[in-house]
Amino acid sequence: MTATDLPVVVAYQFAVIQQARGQPGIGLALHLLLKDGSGESTFFLQLEPSSVWEVRDACAELAARHADHYQTFLAKRRASHQLNYGDKFLKTLPAKDVYGLFYRRQNELPVPVTFRTMLHQENTGTLAEAVPTSQGLSLRFSRMSAPNFGCLLPHDLVFLLADSIDEAIWAAEWERGGVADATGH
Secondary structure, eight states: OOGGGSOEEEEEEEEEEESSTTSOEEEEEEEEEEEETTEEEEEEEEEOHHHHHHHHHHHHHHHHHOHHHHHHHHHHHHHHHHTTTOHHHHTTSOTTOHHHHHHHHGGGOOOOHHHHHSOOGGGEEEEEEEEEOSSEEEEEEEESSSOOEEEEEEHHHHHHHHHHHHHHHHHTTOOTTSGGGSTTO
């Protein structure tokens, strides 16, 4: 399967997985909106701490490799901050703009409490491969008790996911033993 065969991520919602409020984070839950030749679908993917960092690092590496795309992303990010992420800003973007689609569709993806409080074996993935492509980043995950999963993250969503992971880690005030203490970070 090539990167062009993979479903493309249109939007995602994320949440830190914590067994109880104030407890260390034990992973990250992602509710993905995917699009492929047969239409749209959603998918829940949960990452253990080591994979959270691997995904974040792969996203950050792409920003370094594609400085032009990253600078365009940063300009959109600054403009959206100035307009408080409102409809005013989204109306300035073309209908098919990846960044705009993300913000228009993100709220359609709730993360249920059960996915925010425990890892589900059938939804837990370990990053097996991250390959930069001309469209963004091809990600493949091996899963414990289910078929492997792959998707293509367009450039803007790659950069947003790196930011989301950073925000999730610090906003949750992860303690020793959580993702913030993963080896090398």
